[in-house]
Amino acid sequence: MDMTQHLPPLRIAATYMRGGTSKGVFFRLQDLPEAAQQPGPARDKLLQRVIGSPDPYGAHIDGMGGATSSTSKCVILSKSTRPGHDVDYLYGQVSIDQDFVDWSGNCGNLSTAAGAFAIHAGLVDASRIPANGTCAVRIWQANIGKTIIAHVPVTGGQVQETGDFALDGVTFPAAEIVLEFIDPSDDGEEGGAMFPTGNLVDTLEVPGVGSLPATLINAGIPTVFINAADLGYQGTELREDINGDAAQLARFERIRVAGALRMGLIQTPEQAATRQHTPKIAFVSPPKDYTASSGKAIAAAEVDLLVRALSMGKLHHAMMGTCAVAIGTAAAIPGTLVSQAAGGARPVVRFGHPSGLLRVGAEARQVNGQWTVTKAVMSRSARILMEGWVRVPG
Structure with a gap:
């Protein structure tokens, strides 16, 4: 038997998070294998295999995905080099049954989790995190070139997750995170106007x-x-x-x-x-x-x-x-x-x-x-x- 065919599995630090009414697998950029730290086929194939796609059965049995658009998602975060921002947030929508990862837009639900994960993962400067209060995590949304500010509650220097905020579509109450989407019109990737045809209807x-x-x-x-x-x-x-x-x-x-x-x-x-x-x-x-x-x-x-x-x-x-x-x-x-x-x-x-x-x-x-x-x-x-x-x- 040729043992060279049996390579050991890759073991990659990751966090599985709910954000709003979505779930996704979150990575720090630095924790990805070197080939996947850059955009391209190696990154796409890795994220597809993590999720369990493409899956002709549409079930994601052999992966972390949940076989819906809300649960077939991956996020990559890194410290931001952009002035006035804490983290760069890149979002990949992994197709369930087709062989591709769509990088063309943002996930608003997971933007919430991106703010919390940035603190959990040590990507926000400690001087910006209060012992108790709210941390305004300044997120650069890299897919569309926009700023999002996530106001994340902090207790004892840690992200506070429990609370009485109810969100329809989520079974249990949790702590409220207020999201501000700054200048959300004029999609950065396309450079288009808010109404691209010039008409309201x-x-x-x-x-x-x-x-x-x-x-x-x-x-x-x-x-x-x-x-x-x-x-x-x-x-x-x-x-x-x-x-x-x-x-x-x-x-x-x-x-x-x-x-x-x-x-x-x-x-x-x-x-x-x-x-x-x-x-x-x-x-x-x-x-x-x-x-x-x-x-x-x-x-x-x-x-x-x-x-x-x-x-x-x-x-x-x-x-x-x-x-x-x-x-x-x-x-x-x-x-x-x-x-x-x-x-x-x-x-x-x-x-x-x-x-x-x-x-x-x-x-x-x-x-x-x-x-x-x-x-x-x-x-x-x-x-x-x-x-x-x-x-x-x-």
Whole structure:
């Protein structure tokens, strides 16, 4: 038997964390194997093997992933060389069944955990961490070139994880972490305007679907908003109403591709296949009573509007944090489909999603006829689920 074929597994220091309604495997850049410390195929293959992708069974049995877009994620953090920032945060959305890692956007939920992990992992200067209080972790979001400030509670010099902050979509209460997304419009990677077409509402021509009013916005993450009613939906749908139906999902993908082309994110429809993480697609409706996925009754009077969003080709179980930034920004601007569904523009919006409610605020203003947003703010929570080493076959 040739023993040279049996290399010992790689053993890499890692932390498994929940952030908001997502989970991911977190690494310090310095702990990765040398070949994976640079962007490229070696890094992608390593993260795919950690997660258990690509998996034709769609189950992630042989990896750390959870077989949903919310749980198929990896994060790399390092000390920042950028003035005024503590850490650089790089996020990889690992495709479940396809052979690629999507680096085209941020994960707003895991931005919360990035702030907490930065302190846990010794990446924040000790002089900036209070013994008791709140540490403002200044994060450079390297995928999109934006600043995020995570206000992380600290007790006894350590990240405080316990508290009574409840986040719909997360089973247990935890400590509240306030996130500020600074200047979230004008997606840094694309260099595009907040409204890339120059319009608050466009008519989107979708092959095989028809003409749909759409708000195309770059804020938090490029997002295509459409009206639920224009697709025959109520806006109260849950995951199981859509995710088991290939025809519905294919229709959403056609709309997403048309939006990506119109926003200039891709040049040909074929390019959408390797850019699944962006843009997001979401549908909105005015307030209605509905029952959340937990069985909790949500009354129309509790919300300003309803939003359902898709991530990586499936209806999301709650709401992506980056998409919440887009919702808050669009809600603050009169005339978008989002503010129309909310009955008018508002600086703070409370929306209903499949798991319950979420509140997000945005500061938007018009400068020389162009809309700009200075920051969006929301609350999430995070905690370490497990820490130690991940093992990857040699």
